[in-house]
Amino acid sequence: MSTRAPSLIAPAGTDPAPALTRATQPRYRASNAAVPYAFLAPAILLFVAFLAAPIFYSLYLSFRAAKVKGLGLGSGSRTEQWVGMENYVRSVADPEFLASVGRVALYGLIVVPTMLGLALLFALLLDSGRTRVGGFSRTAIFLPYAVPAVVASLLWGFLYLPRVSPVVDVLGLVGVSAPNVMSSQLIMFAVANIAVWGGTGFNMIVLYTALKSIPSDIYEAARLDGASDVQIALRIKIPIVVPSMIMTFVFSLIATLQVFAEPMTLRPLSNTISTTWTPLMKVYRDAFVRNDVYSAAATSVLIALATFVLSFGFLKLVGSRAFNQEK
Template identity: 75%
Template sequence: MRASFSRTRGAPYAFLAPALILFAAFLAAPIVYTVYLSLRRVQVKGLGLGAGSRSEVWAGLSNYARSMTDPDFSPSVERIGAYGAIVVPIMLGLALLMALLLDAGRTRVGTFARTAIFLPYAVPAVVASLLWGFLYLPRVSPIVDAMQGAGLNPPNFLGNSWVLWAVANIAVWGGTGFNMIVLYTALRAIPTDLFEAARLDGASDTQIALRIKIPIIAPSLVMTFVFSLIATLQVFAEPMTLRPLSNTISTTWTPLMKVFRDAFTRNDVYSAAATSVVIAVASFVLSFGFLKIVGSRAFSQED
């Protein structure tokens, strides 16, 4: 009996063991190692040519100070802030609008519409950036040809004035479908009795959407906002892919591009690790702060 009871008690841990091992090996360990590297530096003795002339020593917070005072860091943060101010409201606004329209039953091709809207999310960011990059190039862009054919003066999408919007457009195009599916799923979970009662009271579809649907799916809106915020702070693939097509995108256009430059171009993994930790902490603080401000109010509606 005791042996059988011990095996029963140990079964949950046996099932959890593979997930815990993968979590420790591929998430926890890299985070700990990154923090460790951010606190180290290379000390060079003499000309640094002989054996033992380079050694790794304790650096304290000097890498963080060097990263934060880097003249390329502040512009990249400001740029990512402007990028987020464009992407997050537009993407979530479109996702909410499409989810409400699909839920209202105004289209007879609901399955096709959901698939078509979601499909861009299935396209890898690098592939999507390449596709849009060719659409932005004046010599091969059908958009430019159509505007010129209509007598309009097409802008330089990859120029200084438009490049931020060009990168943001790729993110909106790719992320709207995912957020729409999340919000549409939440809408489908609302009991239809609420809508029928509202219609009997004379409420229109717009009033039902504004006063019933949106308040009920507020937790899903909060969740999609947090995911979008984290994705904004970690944007990398789109500008990195477009960079060979335009000289307006620098190697430090976003904070993660700066990390890439420091680690693989300058071979300074210690500064790159410090910047990575700063980005991770900023993501946690902003996400936790937003959840603290609006999360309790939104999720309390589920009680």
């Protein structure tokens, strides 16, 4: 009687290693689940190192202060102590901080409506089929946004100075005296003009993109009903792009509360801009001129809280109504 060795070839139609597959399946699932986190790890590390950690460290510093013993000489003469809310109380009660908040509020009342109004106007003109504007016009309106704020401030500062401004020379040829926009009465409008010039293009692109997403059938139906271009803009286009306008308003509000580059760049050109002209300029002065990082940290936390409250408060107030229109 002959004996045969067991066949090493599995019958056709059967899995050659089902037990191996079942055994390694949990390990494969664990490795596959870790793949997205491996891709996210660099971004998470950068976020923690350069954004989250500085925020928490600033919050930590805002509750502390340096105490000096004697003349402040020696290794143990300067110590750091916990002071609680003392830095916040001093920041809120500081007249310079309150004055800077008032200037930023006035600055926002000038910049935000003007910038968003011009952005909406340009977007409607670009979207109008009867207006002869093309790619060059879009580029010309958007181009100032690509100019850094410091460079834009230097360019406009050159135009503002009466002694070197070509605008003053041209107006002088026709017998018109140019106003001194760097004076204390007009410096607010000088700074606001730079922000409007640089930010209108970005907001225009956002609104123009929202207008291009509107189906053309709506316009055709409105024209069949006898609606003019102005009526289409007021009754169809503007209501539909309200969510985009809210988004641009929030972005503009955040940028207004954080204004720093424009007045800081113009300050050496005029004596009408103080070192605490805006809240962020006060933070810079306290941290790098007076070497009081604790007070600067408290003021920066207050600015961050104000930005958060105003932004999310505005979205909570009008966002639900506006975004429900899309449903």
